[in-house]
Amino acid sequence: MSELLAVENLEKYFPVTRGLIFQKEIAQVKAVDGVNFTLNAGETLGVVGESGCGKSTMARCIARLLEPTGGKIVFNGQDITHLGRKEMRPIRRDMMMVFQDPYASLNARKRVGSIIAEPLEVHNIGSDADRKRRVQELLEIVGLSPEHYNRFPHEFSGGQRQRIGIARALSINPKLIICDEPVSALDVSVQAQILNLLKDLQRDFDLTYIFIAHDLNVVRHVSDRVMVMYLGKPVETGSRAELYASPKHPYSGALLSAVPIADPKLGRARKQIVLEGDVPSPINPPAACRFHPRCPRFVDGKCNVDEPLLTRVPGATDHDFACHFPLERWPMGDDELRHEGAFAQEATPAGSFD
Amino acid sequence: MALLEVQDLNTRFKTDDGVVQAVSGVSFDLERGKTLGVVGESGSGKSVTFLTVMGLLDPRHAEMTGSVRFDNQEILGLNTSQLRPIRGERIGMIFQDPMTSLNPVKKIGWQLEEAVLIHNDVPRSEARRRAIEVLEEVEIPKADTRIDDYAHQFSGGMRQRVMIAMALINQPELLIADEPTTALDVTTQAQILRLMEKLQNEHGMAIVMITHDLGVVAELADDVIVMYGGRIVESAQVDDLFAKPEMPYTWGLLGSLPRVDVDVERLEQIPGQPPSLLRPPKGCAFNPRCAYTFDRCREELPELRPAEGKSDHEFRCHLEEADRARIWTEKQAAMAASAESAA
Numbered sequence: 001m002s003e004l005l006a007v008e009n010l011e012k013y014f015p016v017t018r019g020l021i022f023q024k025e026i027a028q029v030k031a032v033d034g035v036n037f038t039l040n041a042g043e044t045l046g047v048v049g050e051s052g053c054g055k056s057t058m059a060r061c062i063a064r065l066l067e068p069t070g071g072k073i074v075f076n077g078q079d080i081t082h083l084g085r086k087e088m089r090p091i092r093r094d095m096m097m098v099f100q101d102p103y104a105s106l107n108a109r110k111r112v113g114s115i116i117a118e119p120l121e122v123h124n125i126g127s128d129a130d131r132k133r134r135v136q137e138l139l140e141i142v143g144l145s146p147e148h149y150n151r152f153p154h155e156f157s158g159g160q161r162q163r164i165g166i167a168r169a170l171s172i173n174p175k176l177i178i179c180d181e182p183v184s185a186l187d188v189s190v191q192a193q194i195l196n197l198l199k200d201l202q203r204d205f206d207l208t209y210i211f212i213a214h215d216l217n218v219v220r221h222v223s224d225r226v227m228v229m230y231l232g233k234p235v236e237t238g239s240r241a242e243l244y245a246s247p248k249h250p251y252s253g254a255l256l257s258a259v260p261i262a263d264p265k266l267g268r269a270r271k272q273i274v275l276e277g278d279v280p281s282p283i284n285p286p287a288a289c290r291f292h293p294r295c296p297r298f299v300d301g302k303c304n305v306d307e308p309l310l311t312r313v314p315g316a317t318d319h320d321f322a323c324h325f326p327l328e329r330w331p332m333g334d335d336e337l338r339h340e341g342a343f344a345q346e347a348t349p350a351g352s353f354d
Numbered sequence: 355m356a357l358l359e360v361q362d363l364n365t366r367f368k369t370d371d372g373v374v375q376a377v378s379g380v381s382f383d384l385e386r387g388k389t390l391g392v393v394g395e396s397g398s399g400k401s402v403t404f405l406t407v408m409g410l411l412d413p414r415h416a417e418m419t420g421s422v423r424f425d426n427q428e429i430l431g432l433n434t435s436q437l438r439p440i441r442g443e444r445i446g447m448i449f450q451d452p453m454t455s456l457n458p459v460k461k462i463g464w465q466l467e468e469a470v471l472i473h474n475d476v477p478r479s480e481a482r483r484r485a486i487e488v489l490e491e492v493e494i495p496k497a498d499t500r501i502d503d504y505a506h507q508f509s510g511g512m513r514q515r516v517m518i519a520m521a522l523i524n525q526p527e528l529l530i531a532d533e534p535t536t537a538l539d540v541t542t543q544a545q546i547l548r549l550m551e552k553l554q555n556e557h558g559m560a561i562v563m564i565t566h567d568l569g570v571v572a573e574l575a576d577d578v579i580v581m582y583g584g585r586i587v588e589s590a591q592v593d594d595l596f597a598k599p600e601m602p603y604t605w606g607l608l609g610s611l612p613r614v615d616v617d618v619e620r621l622e623q624i625p626g627q628p629p630s631l632l633r634p635p636k637g638c639a640f641n642p643r644c645a646y647t648f649d650r651c652r653e654e655l656p657e658l659r660p661a662e663g664k665s666d667h668e669f670r671c672h673l674e675e676a677d678r679a680r681i682w683t684e685k686q687a688a689m690a691a692s693a694e695s696a697a
Contacts, residue, residue, distance in 0.1 A: 188610055191610070191612075192624075196620060214541075255540060260544075265596075
């Protein structure tokens with residue numbers, strides 16, 4: 001398999017300014033702060049994290065909708081980190097996005113046919129008749145019918161709109177599709193339809209996906225590899241098999257155990273890490289391990305002093321984590337939920353619900 | 355005596371295109387201190403059912419029949435002033451989107467105090483004291499200073515806590531939560547669900563949890579109603595529903611959930627879209643999407659009937675018991691096999 005995308009030490013900082021005319025930079029939001037990964041053609045990378053962890057910003061940097069502050073993005077053998085608009089044009093043919101909100105990402109005044117044909121027009125592909133044929137073919141591929149060509153987006157349900165968004169992304173036969181929370185706004189039954197559709201399309205058209213979500217379980221069904229992000233940094237990456245079999249980072253454990261299980265007996269019996277509060281502000285992130293204020297396994301004098309680096313899980317081929325006190329067992333036992341050190345005396349164990 | 359008794363509730367909207375029958379013949383009871391999960395897709399009538407119960411629909415547009423008894427008092431058809439001692443005081447409500455449900459130009463403290471002042475003859479200082487107390491109860495840090503913040507200064511999860519605080523401030527006996535966690539991250543969802551559980555244990559209120567996620571129901575509910583096309587299609591105690599669901603739509607909902615505990619190569623999906631309530635399909639509303647449809651399903655609406663050996667487990671389906679038992683066993687085996695092959 002050939003490498004389609006390589007991201008090295010990607011950084012995106014947004015300035016925080018004060019003053020109307022003489023804008024003075026007073027701080028920086030480190031939205032993405034050192035992300036590394038490679039993605040082979042035909043693979044899916046799942047990127048997971050809460051709102052505000054920088055996953056969407058990372059996607060937008062890769063699609064070059066944002067200018068990265070630092071690092072390097074190599075797409076299809078070409079360094080695209082700082083290409084200009086014109087130079088990016090031919091590359092954009094190979095890279096498309098599907099967005100979260102199917103209500104906001106389709107132009108309400110355009111007909112479905114012209115929404116899907118727009119990328120073809122932008123890149124000057126085919127005659128009008130060719131484009132129309134292509135759009136009708138696409139409508140069928142994504143499970144709509146060619147008669148929908150002249151309808152408006154408001155005539156469709158959320159799931160159908162997401163299919164329109166996918167058809168638009170497919171229109172120019174891209175190599176890479178970045179899906180930014182494509183199913184978060186959908187009902188679970190419709191969510192399953194869209195996940196299955198994305199998988200079928202990948203098989204049929206040899207697509208490569210970056211699939212962003214806040215739900216580790218959704219990602220499980222589409223990803224070959226998974227990256228868990230927290231406050232701009234990856235905290236755990238691995239192949240699907242290794243990461244889900246034994247997640248190491250307490251944050252991955254928290255994300256996995258936060259999802260309700262559709263089985264009353266199993267769901268109520270299991271151990272759960274319920275995180276307190278929200279993701280801290282990336283303007284002034286916590287020192288050392290950024291997860292330490294919310295972590296059930298926090299050890300004072302270690303986690304807040306010494307930043308853990310991504311290290312390989314012993315014996316694993318593709319599974320790295322950044323934590324001083326990784327989870328030892330999965331599913332978790334009582335030990336996994338324990339606070340240690342000085343912090344433990346004053347605080348009740350965060351989210352140890354039995 | 356149940357706290358909330360709903361009998362044969364029907365809600366119809368007159369539109370330019372015709373009559374939309376949003377709720378048809380819905381009946382259920384809810385005891386004090388219990389949680390009722392109401393599950394269904396968008397457009398299944400689950401929200402409209404409870405808007406009707408709360409008297410939040412305008413009778414000029416919606417035609418409502420049936421009976422809604424709250425603590426043995428008929429409340430369907432009461433006007434706003436008659437409802438005032440009940441709604442917001444004895445029944446609280448939380449809506450899905452905490453951003454649009456909060457007033458953006460008023461401090462949240464003002465909004466919380468308003469809820470107290472409408473229902474109680476107390477000075478504003480007392481209302482403020484109660485507002486801080488209830489914010490602390492929903493675990494908002496530094497409640498005494500955050501009370502003077504505006505909605506936009508809170509994160510999504512914190513806003514939903516404010517909504518819960520507002521619903522709880524008059525200590526209601528019944529809390530109706532309409533998709534309270536749908537717009538939130540999974541981690542925040544877990545926080546909110548734990549919080550609701552804790553508050554229920556402390557105050558003993560009854561909860562109606564409206565959701566499209568069977569996982570949420572499995573964690574929280576005592577009893578479950580599954581709605582489809584404006585009707586109840588299955589209702590049971592939570593353990594019974596998950597142990598042996600009795601009709602194809604519930605099977606589909608269960609199969610389409612991504613599982614935490616197992617690898618499934620391909621999710622089961624319910625094909626097609628929910629039915630139009632303007633022109634509902636003849637017979638069983640689910641028949642166009644059902645894999646087991648036969649002639650009778652297209653002609654005749656199945657009645658709610660009790661499951662074998664369980665009088666409190668009811669469902670709508672024409673399939674015979676033997677067939678349903680066989681299909682469910684096969685489905686469970688298939689899920690297990692698919693999990694194994696993926697592992």
